[in-house]
Amino acid sequence: MTSHTAAPSSASPPESSQLPQAPGAEVLLRALKDQGVEVVFGYPGGSVLPIYDALFQQNAIRHILVRHEQAAVHAAEGYARSTGKVGCVLVTSGPGATNAVTGLADALMDSIPVVCLTGQVPTHLIGNDAFQEADTTGITRPATKHNYLVKRAGDLAHVVHEAFYVARTGRPGPVVVDLPKDILIGPAPYEPPRATPHPSYRPQTEPDAALIAEAVALMRQARKPVFYTGGGVINAGPEAAALLAELAHATGFPVTSTLMGLGAFPASDPAFLGMLGMHGTYEANMAMYECDLMVAVGVRFDDRVTGRLDAFSPGSRKIQIDIDPSSINKNVPVDVSIIADAGRGLAALLEEWRSAPPGAAPGVDREALTAWWRQIDSWRKVDCLRFEQARAPGAVIKPQYAIQRLATLMAADKRETFIATEVGQHQMWAAQFLKFDRPNHWLTSGGLGTMGYGLPAAMGAQIAHPEALVIDIAGEGSIQMNIQELGTLAQYHLPVKAFILNNQSLGMVRQWQELLHGGRYAESRTTAEPDFVKLADAYGALGLRARSVDELDGVIRTMLESPRMVVCEVAVDPAENCFPMIPSGAAHNEMILGGDRPGVPSFRGVGDPGRALV
Amino acid sequence: MPGDSNAPEVTAIIAVLVDNEPGILARVVGLFSGRGYNIESLTVAPVEEGGNLSRINIVTLGTPMVIEQIKAQLGRLVPVRRIADLTAEGPHIAREMALIKVICPHGSGEAGLKRAEALRLADAFRARVIDATTESFIFEMTGATEKLDAFLDLMRPLGLAEISRTGVAAMARGTRVI
Known part of the structure; x- marks a missing residue:
């Protein structure tokens, strides 16, 4: 030693x-x-x-x-x-x-x-x-x-x-x-890579066949199933994402995804419930709460996903596939734990699902599944991401609207598109409003929540994909944590677009202060921002600014059409909060929804234990 | 099955076979402190000819879910070759050694009685005298942790002055190996 x-x-x-x-x-x-x-x-x-x-x-x-x-x-x-x-x-x-x-x-x-x-x-x-x-x-x-x-x-x-x-x-x-x-x-x-296996480090990638059979048996009996998928599916490669889609379609089960897993299952697919967790959709969180079978693939039951652990999906059997044995039974005990690469695990589930000759295996209760989908559709009708955008000229831009317009105008762009984000409200709105249909196109800091991640991450993606459209969706707070990288972008002529939602405050901090700390906005105002247009100019980038709703589309179009690096500042409503929200210490069925939504059970307030959480 | 986070804590003896590389002990200890796991005792020494492999024996305390998590986290460390949960996997032997210094001067009256009593108890517990002066003894004792604890309790009123314990070395009974 x-x-x-x-x-x-x-x-x-x-x-x-x-x-x-x-x-x-x-x-x-x-x-x-x-x-x-x-x-x-x-x-x-x-x-x-x-x-x-x-x-x-x-x-x-x-x-x-x-x-x-x-x-x-x-x-x-x-x-x-x-x-x-x-x-x-x-x-x-x-x-x-x-x-x-x-x-x-x-x-x-x-x-x-x-x-x-x-x-x-x-x-x-x-x-x-x-x-x-x-x-x-x-x-x-x-x-x-x-x-x-x-x-x-x-x-x-x-x-x-x-x-x-x-x-x-x-x-x-x-x-x-x-x-x-x-x-x-x-x-x-000098020596080339050795062919001999590593003496101690040997991750298990192939699933145990008996456990796969056990899992599929549970899946066949499920009446209210849901797939809960995450970054592990993306790390397992595009084949794993394709297998997930195949399995979801073969079973008819709904799919929800973590922040890190967005894009592993097509957001445009009707089976997709959106992101789950603290700022996930109402339908995704309610489905997690009410399901009777959860199939978790490449996820780690993070506290941002589970909310209050003792009220997490109380009525469900749980199957978990993960390549890291320490991710299984860490926060939430599961019934069937399968150690495997997500792709290999999904392939095995699919094979087992299809292996039973028609009529021989007990099939899924189609009627129950239909009722489950009806229930999900009723949750979808809550329209949890709805927001009000005034359209009169000069009206202040809602941040959600800015991202929605970006998504719409981007969709018309023929280039491959990569989105990076910083950390905060803008990140959650991006996760809610952008629709990722392919893996590896969404770059965000999930676990550590690192402000300053987005601009350099976008830079890395642009280096790897010189012809692609790469956008960093940012807040004016986060982007200043690594804004010096505009210099790197300039040096290598990287046409990254920084799309900054400026709400003149550290929005997520401000939101928590409003909801949890009596509206005492301690140190969350940023009152001396640089002139981002001039800053862009200083770095040789194109600087753009949208002050009101009538300027938004034009500015986004100019940004997308420019062959240069762009810094695009969008002045947004400083009072806007990010909803839905499961406050710390609350359960999936205790979401705060924005605006009036009659008939939806409302949140009862955050107690001291909740305030102690992050 | 692990799972109930309110389950009572149990003691587990975990043996870990690792590549003997610089920093491996820091990795293991850092894992325990970083994740808030308990270490009741820890022993480590090379166990293979050539010194390429070391064995770490860890006595820890936690709910069954936490013990499972400790094993899984240890398994993530790249230089860890094998892990055995001796407590869970069957009958095992766990022993530690202690050097115990008792200051009990030679003489008449109560002092002399204490000195004689210390020696008598040492004999009863099969502790060996490995150093003696007219003022003191050092006992060497090997056994289960509870036996050492019991002996130390008896020595306390007799002039117990210093303790050096190795921590637990453990092994499965029978033919089972790590």
Whole structure:
């Protein structure tokens, strides 16, 4: 345990003396190439100069110079989420690494595959409080899926290969490789990825057949079923999303999705109930509350989804498929737990569902299912996302309307479209009003809720898809957390559109203060905003502004038509709240709905236990 | 079946076989502190020739749902090879060792009686005297945690001055291995 040799966890490395040698930095780049890396998001500094020198002398890997290391990680996340590949980050030691921590924690919470290479002081200085030294593996341990400190040149290539393997397999996540400068300068042996399986890390991807049979037996008996699907389906690849649609159609069950799972099931499909959870639709949450069978796929029963745990879907049997055994029975006990890749699990369910010869297996109670759909339709009639938009010239723009118009005008655009968001009210409205029909086109910070995620994530997606339309839906608060990335967008001529809903306040904070803290708006007003149009101009972008409802469509059209980077500010109603809302500590059937909705049971207020929750 | 978060807490002994790499202990300990799990005791040492594998024995306390979660979270750590819940998986042996210093000067009267009593009890508990001065003893004792606790309680009024315990090492009975 006190060993100071950084042996990689795989046994029997090849004899290093027989392998070709090159400077460590070159070996590193060769390993990255082996792993299919085309783009690295990074920022140079003293300890990584050898890598930058090696990057300078080759053309296979492109480097994108960000303006802050946090943005490098978010950009890599946007790249990864929009392509299904591993995103790659390169930062220097000390502050470079610590600045990246927020991005790493974000990728960990949302299961995004990222490999972050961090510089480190030379091995003989480690522990001496050297200039720009930080205990990077110590600091990032709880913010990564795994991390490595390379202390022997002989381990370098293998560790890099292993880092990519760990990042992309199983439940994906961020991996840090800490690289002391002497390892980068001195000779290191190169080796290709090993064919031998990892000695300890072996995620289970194939479902247990008996459990699948048990699950399908429950599905055949269900009278009020619902699929509850999430980011795991997206991480399992587009095939998994296609299988989900096939299974939903074969069974006739409704589907609801988490924030992270949007796009895995087509939003335009009549079987889609919309997003569930704190700001999910009335029909989705009521279906979760009232169902008698829940089929959870690639989800983690997050508190934003479940609301009050002891009142979560009280009458249902629960089937859960997840690749991470720790996601099963963590918050909500389930009846059938299936450890598998979401795609493999869905394929097995579908096969089992279809395996019974007609008439041989007890079929679904079609009558009950029809009654269930009738019930769902009655919930849909509540029209929970309805809002009132005054149309007179000069009328103030409702934020929902701004997103709705963006969605409509965007739909006419023939380009592939990627949407990123920051975090807050605008994010929830985007999730409610945009209709995603395909996976990997929605980039948002779900688990960590990182303001400042959207602009760099959009940048990463635009790098991966140069011809696509990439829009960051933002608030004026969030976007300023990484607004320096306008400089990166300008440098690489990336035509990202920042669509900023300006409500002159930190809207979600303001909303909670209104609902939970007696309207005492402590520090949630932002009264000295920059002139976003002038700011756009300063960065060489096109700046646009819509002040009232009559200006909105024109501004959106100009934004969509422009081949340039655009900063588009939309002044929206500062008093608007995001509904429906399940307040903290409440149950799915205790939603607050906006406006008057007679006949809908109303929320009884938030008690102290609820206020103590986040 | 795990599930009831109001279920009473139980003690579990979990054995974890890990790759002996720098930082592995920090990963395990950080997992426990970061997620708010209890550690009652923890022992760790290399167990394989060549020192590539180490075994960590953890005694923890939690509801059955939390114990399951601890095992699943340990399983997520990349260098973890195998996990055994010795408490749940069947009969097992759990032992720890303690060094116990008792200061009880040689002499007549009450002091002398205490010294003699300490030795008598040590004999009854099969604790070995591994250091003796005219002022003190160090006892070495191996056994179940409860046995050590009982002996320490008896030594307290007799001049118990210092305790060094190893924490629990444990293993399944019979032919079953981790």
